[in-house]
Amino acid sequence: MNDASDYIVDLRNITFRRGSRVIFDNVDIRIPRGKVTGIMGPSGCGKTTLLRLIGAQLRPDSGSIWVNGQNIPELGREQLFAARQHMGMLFQSGALFTDLDVFENVAFPLRVHTDLPEDMIRDIVLLKLQAVGLRGARKLMPDELSGGMKRRVALARAIALDPALMMYDEPFVGQDPISMGVLVRLIRLLNDAMGLTSIVVSHDLAETASIADYLFVVGDGQVLGQGTPDELMNSDNPRIRQFMQGEPDGPVPFHYPAQDYVQDLMQTEKDA
Numbered sequence: 572m573n574d575a576s577d578y579i580v581d582l583r584n585i586t587f588r589r590g591s592r593v594i595f596d597n598v599d600i601r602i603p604r605g606k607v608t609g610i611m612g613p614s615g616c617g618k619t620t621l622l623r624l625i626g627a628q629l630r631p632d633s634g635s636i637w638v639n640g641q642n643i644p645e646l647g648r649e650q651l652f653a654a655r656q657h658m659g660m661l662f663q664s665g666a667l668f669t670d671l672d673v674f675e676n677v678a679f680p681l682r683v684h685t686d687l688p689e690d691m692i693r694d695i696v697l698l699k700l701q702a703v704g705l706r707g708a709r710k711l712m713p714d715e716l717s718g719g720m721k722r723r724v725a726l727a728r729a730i731a732l733d734p735a736l737m738m739y740d741e742p743f744v745g746q747d748p749i750s751m752g753v754l755v756r757l758i759r760l761l762n763d764a765m766g767l768t769s770i771v772v773s774h775d776l777a778e779t780a781s782i783a784d785y786l787f788v789v790g791d792g793q794v795l796g797q798g799t800p801d802e803l804m805n806s807d808n809p810r811i812r813q814f815m816q817g818e819p820d821g822p823v824p825f826h827y828p829a830q831d832y833v834q835d836l837m838q839t840e841k842d843a
C-alpha cells in the first residue's frame with residue numbers, strides 16, 4: 572500500500588502504447604488530495620488517455636495506478652465497479668440521456684448504484700441541481716437546454732454519488748465566455764465545498780491556470796513540467812514557457828523542417 576493521505580492518485584512508472592506509438596514512457600504523476608490539478612499539453616499528447624487510465628477504461632502496459640490506496644490495474648470486476656463509484660467524470664462527449672428529463676438524468680446513477688428510497692433520491696437530485704444552479708430546470712428535456720446548461724446537468728449527474736475524485740475532460744470546449752466563467756467557478760466551488768479532488772484536462776490555458784492549484788504539462792510521452800501556475804509561467808524551461816505563454820515559435824518550431832529559404836526561392840520548381 573502506498574501513502575494515500577497526501578495524494579489521492581499516484582501513477583508510478585506508467586508506460587502506455589498505442590500500437591508502436593508510446594503515449595506515456597515511464598511517467599510518474601501524483602495528484603494532491605483536495606486540490607484542483609490541471610493537466611495541460613499539446614493536442615494528442617495523451618491527456619484524455621491519462622483520465623481513462625485512472626478511470627480503468629484503459630490498462631497501462633506497465634506501472635501502477637494508485638487511487639485512494641488501491642492499485643487500479645490489479646482490481647477485479649467488482650472492486651473496480653465499487654472504485655468507480657468514487658470517481659465522477661465529465662467528458663466532453665458525456666451526453667445526457669435524451670429521452671430522460673433533467674431530473675431523471677441526475678437520478679440515473681443513484682438508481683443504478685444505490686437502493687435509496689424515492690424521497691431520498693429526490694432530495695439528493697434537488698441538492699445537486701441546486702449546486703449547479705438548475706433546480707428550476709428539472710422538468711426540461713435535454714433538447715430544451717443550452718450547451719452550457721447541458722454540461723451543468725452532466726456535472727450534477729457526475730457528482731450525484733458524492734465522488735471523492737472529479738475528472739473533467741475539456742470542460743470549457745464550445746462554451747461561450749459566460750458559460751465558461753460559470754463552469755470555472757463551479758469546478759472550484761464544488762471542489763472546495765464538497766471536499767473533492769479535481770483533475771481538469773484542458774487546452775484552455777487561461778481558464779485552467781485560473782482555477783488550478785497545481786499544473787502538469789505533458790508532451791512527448793513525458794511530464795515536461797509541473798508546479799503552481801505561477802511557477803510554470805516563470806519556468807526556465809523554454810518548452811514550458813513556450814507552451815504557457817502560447818508562443819507560436821520556440822523549441823517546438825513553427826516551421827516544418829525545410830531547406831534554406833533563399834536557396835529554395837532561387838531554384839526552379841523542377842530543381843526543387
Ligand SMILES: Nc1ncnc2c1ncn2[C@@H]1O[C@H](COP(=O)(O)OP(=O)(O)OP(=O)(O)O)[C@@H](O)[C@H]1O
Nearest residue numbers: 589590594612613614615616617618619620621774
Ligand atoms: N482508440 C484509439 N486507438 C488508437 N489510437 C488512439 C485511440 N485514442 C487515442 N489515440 C491516440 O493516442 C494519442 C493520445 O490521445 P488523447 O486523446 O489521449 O490525446 P489528448 O492529449 O487528449 O488530445 P486532445 O487534446 O486533442 O484531445 C493520440 O495520438 C491519439 O491519436
